[in-house]
Amino acid sequence: MRRLLALFTIVAAAGLVPAPAASAVTIDDPAQYVNPFVGTKPGGPDFGHGGGAGNTYPGANAPFGMLQWSPDTVTKQAGGYAYDDNRIRGFSLTHISGPGCDDYGNIPFLPILGNGLVSHYPFSHANEQASPGTYSVTFDNGLKTELAADTRGGVARFTYPGTGPASLLIDVAKALNNATGAFTVSGNTISGYSDGGGFCGAGNKYRVHFSATFDRPITGYDTPTTTQPILHFDTSAGRTVTARLGISFVSVANATANRTAEIGTRTFEQVRDASRADWNALLGRIAVGGGTDIQRRVFYTALYHSLLFPQTFNDVNGQYVGFDKVVHTTESGRNVYATYSGWDVYRSQLPLIGLLDDKIASDIGQSLLRQVEQSGYLDRWTLANGGTGVMVGDPLSIIGSTMYAFGGTNFDATGFLQRAVAASDSHAQRPGHVQYFQHGYVPNGTGGVWGPAATSLEYYSADFALSALARRLGQTTVANDLLSKAQGWRNLANNGWIQHRNADGSFGAFDPASDANYVEGNGAQYAWMVPFNHAGLFGVMGGNAGAQAKLDTFFTKLNAGPHEPYAYLGNEPSANTPWAYVYAGAPAKAQDVVRRALLTLYKATPDGEAGNDDLGQMSAWAVWAALGMYPQVPGRSELVLASPQFSEITIRRGNGATISVSAPGASDSARYVQSLTVNGAASSKPWLSEAFVAAGGSLAFTLGTSPSAWGSAPADAPPSYDVTVTPGASGPIVGLGAKCVDVANSSPADGTAVQLFTCNGSTAQRWTVRSDHSLSALGKCLDVVHSGMTDGAKVQLWTCNRTNAQVWVPQPNGSLRNPNSGRCLDLPNSNTADGTRLQIWTCNGTNAQGWAVP
The missing domain is CATH 2.80.10.50 (Trefoil (Acidic Fibroblast Growth Factor, subunit A))
Known part of the structure; x- marks a missing residue:
């Protein structure tokens, strides 16, 4: 697999003006702080949006890996593993981290004692371990399974107790949704495929192939059904059976080639240790000093969960199955990345990847271009090589634009812009697009549209992000046209709220606590979803004072669910809202709310997430919150500031730039910024420019336990983007x-x-x-x-x-x-x-x- 850069050493700033170099802070093994079980147990109420758990999985995974080899419990949870169930029914090869619906879970392996069919085995968490790249468990009967993963392949080691019959059940027609499959046994190798799909009831389909070879002969096999071979092994001379495996979405031959290239004859320990080294290199892109052990565990676990998806989709020979169901070959030196929970991850998770690795960001941009080339549109939630149509908006347009903004510019951005804009005039990409362009919003009752008000707001953000990309590419006319469309949010502004609207222009009855015409949220929660133009939005709320008053009420509760007019930070629509305080002249309130949310909704235990992780989105929010900065504006790379949780932070960007943060005395009580220097110069601005983010630099915070007026002057607010007017002209x-x-x-x-x-x-x-x-x-x-x-x-x-x-x-x-x-x-x-x-x-x-x- 592609080896990541070596672990980095922090050189943090200490002192105020200027910020001199401090003694190096090193975290040699950030993987030690990762708990893959976080999110596998409900940490909040079930509000009907996928449950109150993170829906993560604890199994073996490389960064952005194609293979996710992980246990599945009898009790179904969308990630495959429910912590409160002590019965494992198999170790399947594919998983989604944190979804609200079931899919993947293909081809479970289950070692069994004896020769007969077994549905599951019980275990105790005391006999279970997981860390980045590896997982192991010993069942109550003494049978032990150990897993280690590389990008496209892995190793499983099964240790059988005693000298009785040792067998392995593989079900090629088993997945979290309905599946079919076929297999072939030849010598000490089994190979085959599984066909799955049906995410959230959608019609998506995919085929995943596998090839597994064992370190001892298969002495025979039974088939209780035509898709369930039970392989038998002679363990009289040794109780351990090791399987080396590769997968591919193209063919069995490619799965075999992936296995040969990535696993070869390496031992379990070699694969495990190499995977941990890869994780440490990537996790080490952000090194923190100070803080408590629990804070480091929350932080690095969240960072780990942020870097599992999108998954590598091309094989070692460059081949992949496109959205047109045809086998393509990617350009030399590039990876194809697949599986995007677009509506979720455009907000926090993909910008975090853009911050950390410009090469991956560029490959993501190119991957999205290939998707729209091959299918004719950009879907909202893609799985493997197909769209599902799940959720709303036009998020992949935002993602491609954001990748470019954060420095992932090595892709055909001009082609992406052209195709994304053209496809926005299609029902597949934007349901209700005719009405959207006709009225400037999607009216209530528009056919095929879920939550017209929410959908409209998502389209405005997509148009803004594309306008920002067009401006970077020098396409001024396109940029101005899209920027104008983005300001259509004013069509929904009424009486200080963003309201749903009828086709005749009338506004229906409005209750901020109602989720009618919104998506997984209500009118109060969507009132803030104009992240690119808070100044304009606050203007219709009565100015900064009116916006602050509304925000104060909104944050009476932090995770109220979709039926109360308060924040719902366990789900995506509220993700950007704490940072809106900064635009309203109250950065101290943002500092408070962000820290309270981080401490309230995230823990280092299995119940450590209050809602679905959604392929790393909620985890990435926690990373940004701990860093004290946030990518508020879709399609741009400015970072709005709160306050850092750690006294020292160094962010090593993929482009070679370094952002160093010094915050002596940082603690959960010392969360309020008293002053800031940027590159040694005093700054009253509670935000970082795109130029600073690109080039890097040093930040030195002075923190205190009481709010201050720092950053509250109107002239210091982060920029809002509107159609150009010259007030006062x-x-x-x-x-x-x-x-x-x-x-x-x-x-x-x-x-x-x-x-x-x-x-x-x-x-x-x-x-x-x-x-x-x-x-x-x-x-x-x-x-x-x-x-x-x-x-x-x-x-x-x-x-x-x-x-x-x-x-x-x-x-x-x-x-x-x-x-x-x-x-x-x-x-x-x-x-x-x-x-x-x-x-x-x-x-x-x-x-x-x-x-x-x-």
């Missing part, structure tokens, strides 16, 4: 015929008509651009009469009131779009006669809708 709005938008008779009275008139430089034609995207003249705002939303609704002057009827967003083609109606400011019939009253009309790009704004 003032002048005429010029349209067709070089005439101006004019307040009739220069009257400031509410209801005065707004018309086209010869430009004359009067105050009735002097419009001021306001930060909330309204336009004011004579002290009042350009307004759609009665908040109309139909073609022909007139515009007027009215008291500025921050309603959506007064929002006008410039479009790349020069039109002014009113998000409330989804229509544009329009000159009826292109009539340029003085006094022609203006209206709104379906946006059409004609000259009648072209306006030059100051």
